[in-house]
Amino acid sequence: MEAFRRLEAVAVPLPQPNIDTDRIIPARFLSRPREVDHGQFLFHDARLSPDGTSDPDFPLNRPEWRPARIVVAGRNFACGSSRESAVWALFDAGFRCAIAPSFGDIFRNNGTKNGLLPVVLPAEAVESIIAQLEAAPGARLAVDLPLQTVTAPDGTVHPFEIDPFAKHCLLQGLDDFGLTATYEDEIAAFERRYGRENTL
Numbered sequence: 001m002e003a004f005r006r007l008e009a010v011a012v013p014l015p016q017p018n019i020d021t022d023r024i025i026p027a028r029f030l031s032r033p034r035e036v037d038h039g040q041f042l043f044h045d046a047r048l049s050p051d052g053t054s055d056p057d058f059p060l061n062r063p064e065w066r067p068a069r070i071v072v073a074g075r076n077f078a079c080g081s082s083r084e085s086a087v088w089a090l091f092d093a094g095f096r097c098a099i100a101p102s103f104g105d106i107f108r109n110n111g112t113k114n115g116l117l118p119v120v121l122p123a124e125a126v127e128s129i130i131a132q133l134e135a136a137p138g139a140r141l142a143v144d145l146p147l148q149t150v151t152a153p154d155g156t157v158h159p160f161e162i163d164p165f166a167k168h169c170l171l172q173g174l175d176d177f178g179l180t181a182t183y184e185d186e187i188a189a190f191e192r193r194y195g196r197e198n199t200l
Contacts, residue, residue: 001115003173007096008142009069012059013133019073020080021107025089038085039092060093064137072129072141073100078107087114097143099150101126112166113175119143119150125158145170 029041047058054061060068071077071090077100078086087110090098096116101123103111111118121129132153133139142151145167150158169175 001173001175004096004115004117004145004170006142006144006146007069007117008140009096010065010067010138011070011072011099011129011133011141012065012068013130014059014071014073014077015127015130015134017074018076018079021078021083021086021104022080024078024086025083027083030083030085032085034088037092038088039090039094041085042089042093062137067094067138069094070097070099070141070143071095072126072133073098074126075101075123077103079104082106082110084110084114087111087116091116099126099129099141099143112163112170115170115173115175117143117145117162117170119160119162121150121158121160125152128152128156129158 023046024043025038025041026045029038029044032038032041043058043060047055047060049055056062059065077098086107091114097119098111098116099119099121102120103118108118129141129150129152136153139153141153143149144151145162148160148162148167150160152158
C-alpha cells in the first residue's frame with residue numbers, strides 16, 4: 001500500500017448528504033476481482049447518461065475537476081452497505097483523501113486499510129471549503145497527515161483527529177498484509193515455541 005504523508009491536490013465538491021456506497025459503485029459491478037480497475041465504475045450511474053454519454057453537469061465530468069485527488073462531501077458520505085469496492089473505485093480513480101462531516105463507519109475503516117484517508121471536519125468547515133471549491137473550480141487543498149491539518153484554498157488551517165493506529169498504518173503504507181509482515185519474527189518465534197510445547 002502506498003504511504004500517505006502530505007497531499008496537495010485539486011479537490012472536487014460533492015455537497016449532497018447521504019451519498020451511499022451504491023451510488024459510489026452500483027451493485028452490478030461488485031463481482032469484479034480487485035485486479036480490475038474499479039475507477040471506471042465510480043459514480044457510474046450519476047456520471048453517465050442512460051445512453052452511455054458523459055453527463056456534463058456531474059462534477060467529475062467537468063474539466064476543472066477531472067484531476068481531483070480529494071473529494072469534499074456532505075454528511076454521512078459513503079453510508080449504506082459495507083462494500084469495500086466503494087473505496088477501490090475512489091482509489092483507482094486517483095482519490096487519496098475524502099473529507100466530510102461524517103462517514104459511514106465501515107467505509108471509514110475500509111478507507112484506512114486501502115490507502116484512502118477519511119478526514120472528518122466540522123460541518124461549518126466543510127461547508128466553507130465546498131463554497132470555496134464551487135467558487136473557484138480547480139482550487140487545491142493541502143492535507144497533512146503528520147500534522148493532522150487540512151489547509152483550505154483561502155489559507156484557513158483546519159485540524160482533524162484520527163485514530164493513532166490508522167494514522168500509523170497510513171504513514172507507513174501498511175495494509176492488513178503489510179501489518180502482518182511486520183510481525184514475522186514474532187510469529188516465527190511463536191510457531192517454534194508452540195511446536196516445541198506440543199511435542200512434549
